[in-house]
Every structure is written in structure tokens, then in C-alpha cells.
Amino acid sequence: MVGIVPFPRLIPCLDVTAGRVVKGVSFQQLRDVGDPVELAAAYSEGGADELVFLDITATLENARTMVDVVARVADVVSIPFTVGGGIRSADDAARLIEAGADRVSINSAAIARPSLITEIAHLFGSQAVVVAIDAGGGRVHSHGGTTAVGRDVVEWAREAAECGAGEILLTSIEQDGQRSGYDLALTTAVRDAVRVPVIASGGAGNAQHVVDALRVTDAALVASIVHDDPTQLPALRDAVQAAGIVLRPLPEVLT
Numbered sequence: 001m002v003g004i005v006p007f008p009r010l011i012p013c014l015d016v017t018a019g020r021v022v023k024g025v026s027f028q029q030l031r032d033v034g035d036p037v038e039l040a041a042a043y044s045e046g047g048a049d050e051l052v053f054l055d056i057t058a059t060l061e062n063a064r065t066m067v068d069v070v071a072r073v074a075d076v077v078s079i080p081f082t083v084g085g086g087i088r089s090a091d092d093a094a095r096l097i098e099a100g101a102d103r104v105s106i107n108s109a110a111i112a113r114p115s116l117i118t119e120i121a122h123l124f125g126s127q128a129v130v131v132a133i134d135a136g137g138g139r140v141h142s143h144g145g146t147t148a149v150g151r152d153v154v155e156w157a158r159e160a161a162e163c164g165a166g167e168i169l170l171t172s173i174e175q176d177g178q179r180s181g182y183d184l185a186l187t188t189a190v191r192d193a194v195r196v197p198v199i200a201s202g203g204a205g206n207a208q209h210v211v212d213a214l215r216v217t218d219a220a221l222v223a224s225i226v227h228d229d230p231t232q233l234p235a236l237r238d239a240v241q242a243a244g245i246v247l248r249p250l251p252e253v254l255t
Contacts, residue, residue: 007248009049009219010210010237011199012226014039016085017057019065023177023227030056033227037072043226044077046233047250051077052169052199052221054105054132055085056144067099074100082130084169090119097124105130105169108142111149111156114163121164129167130199131160135186136173145173153186154193161194168194169221172202177224179205182213191217207239214245 014021014036021039022030033039040051053073055066070083083096084105093104110117110131120129133153134141140151157168170190172183182203191198197218204210204222213220226233241247 006197006218007049008214008245009199010047010214010233010240010247011050011052011219011221012039012043012048012233013052013054013201013221013223014227015054015056015223016066016069017055019069021227022056023224036069037076039227039230040073040081041076042230043233044079046230047237048079048233049219049248050079051081052105053081053083053085055083058086067095070096070099070101082169084130084132088116090116090123093120093128094123097128103128103130103166105132107132107134110160110163111140111142111151114159117160117163117165121166126164126166126196129165130169131157131165131167132169132171133157133160133190134171134173135183138186141173145171145176154189157190157198158193161196165196167197167199169199169201171221175203176201178203179209179224181205181209182220184212184216187213188216207236207243210236210240211243211245214240 016036020032021034021036023033080102082103082105083101087093087104087106088109096104134145135153140149140156142149175183182200187200199219200213200217201221204225210220
């Protein structure tokens with residue numbers, strides 16, 4: 001029996017702090033770019049394949065705010081979405097999934113305790129667990145990209161997948177927000193090391209960058225190039241498909 005080949009995915013990423021979406025450069029110089037629920041609705045209607053929300057400050061107060069954001073987003077979107085930031089236990093993951101998230105993304109807590117990946121996978125399935133890796137100089141960084149932990153990115157990606165991660169979300173710290181293209185070499189190395197989908201993140205500045213990423217991996221995160229004008233997402237999809245990348249067909253209402 002021939003398996004179904006999944007379509008490459010175009011995924012807007014929304015960094016959230018204090019209930020607002022922000023964008024920066026190399027994880028610094030944050031600026032407000034809008035309301036997460038309004039942006040989520042716009043991206044869902046504009047043809048995003050999925051969404052990712054990352055709580056980039058992850059305080060206790062923000063954790064409560066994110067549960068509320070998740071519930072409101074679930075009411076307005078028709079596509080899967082992932083939520084990450086500050087998830088330190090299976091209970092934390094459960095709160096977000098029960099509020100409406102399809103997947104959770106874990107990073108620093110997974111580095112400190114890889115068994116957390118397995119615990120969440122046992123509860124909700126591997127498809128619900130994304131391990132986010134912030135990479136700088138080929139090494140893994142924790143705590144919002146601020147702390148190098150001395151681990152090789154490819155080795156950690158391989159271990160995370162073995163522990164039960166259903167996807168790897170790979171962000172290049174150097175490329176983040178620069179709009180100069182993804183780190184394709186590192187993305188390819190991670191893709192070749194694991195048997196789960198790898199999402200390229202950090203560096204998209206135009207449609208060609210997205211095309212280049214989707215030629216070597218399963219999905220591409222975009223942020224700056226769509227946050228400045230969310231109505232440009234359909235045009236981005238069209239440009240990617242014109243370059244020969246076949247994305248999922250959209251409902252007629254969107255085409």
C-alpha cells in the first residue's frame with residue numbers, strides 16, 4: 001500500500017508576551033505587532049496550514065494569559081495550532097491542550113529533563129509533542145536562546161525524536177528576524193538525522209527563502225514577512241506554489 005505523502009506546510013509563528021504578539025531580531029528588539037486572536041483568524045482565513053504560538057516570557061501570569069489566548073484562538077481558527085513557552089510538566093501541557101491547542105512545543109524543560117517528552121507523548125500521542133530547538137553556532141541554547149547548554153543540535157534532535165517528539169521545530173538564532181534566509185545546512189542535517197518532520201524557522205525574508213526551505217524539509221515558519229501585513233499570506237502561498245512547491249489545496253472559499 002502506498003502511503004500518503006504529506007504536503008509541505010506554511011506556518012505563521014506568533015511570539016506572544018503579555019497577551020500581545022511581538023517580533024524581534026535574533027530574539028531581541030521586540031516590537032508589538034498585534035492581537036494574537038485577530039492575527040490567528042486572519043492567517044487561518046488567508047491560507048496558513050498551521051499556526052505556532054510561543055510565549056516568549058513564560059511567567060506564571062503569562063501562563064494564565066496563554067490559556068485564555070488558546071481558548072479564544074480555538075474558537076476562531078479551522079487549522080491546527082501549536083503552543084509553546086513555559087511548559088515544564090505534563091500538567092502544563094494538558095492545560096493548553098484541553099483549552100484547544102493541537103500540540104505543545106517544549107524547549108528548555110525538555111533539555112533539562114528529556115523524559116518530559118515521553119510523558120507528554122504517552123498522554124496525548126507523539127503527534128502532540130513538538131520539541132523546539134534554538135540553535136546558535138551549531139549548539140543548543142535554552143531559556144529563549146540566551147544560554148548555551150553545550151549540546152550539539154543534531155545529536156539533541158535525534159535524542160528528542162527517540163524520546164517521543166513528533167516534530168522538531170528548529171530555529172536559527174543568528175538568522176531569526178534577519179530576513180536573509182533560513183539556515184539550510186543545519187536544517188538539512190537535522191532532517192537527515194531524524195524520522196519525524198522538521199520545521200525550519202528563523203530568517204524568512206521573501207517567497208524564495210520559503211521555497212528553498214520547503215525543498216529541504218517539511219515545513220517553514222514565517223513571521224516578520226507576514227506580521228507586517230497579514231493580507232500578504234495568500235500572495236506568499238501563490239508565489240511558493242508558482243515555484244513548484246505543491247501546498248495543500250484550500251477550501252474554495254479561500255481560493
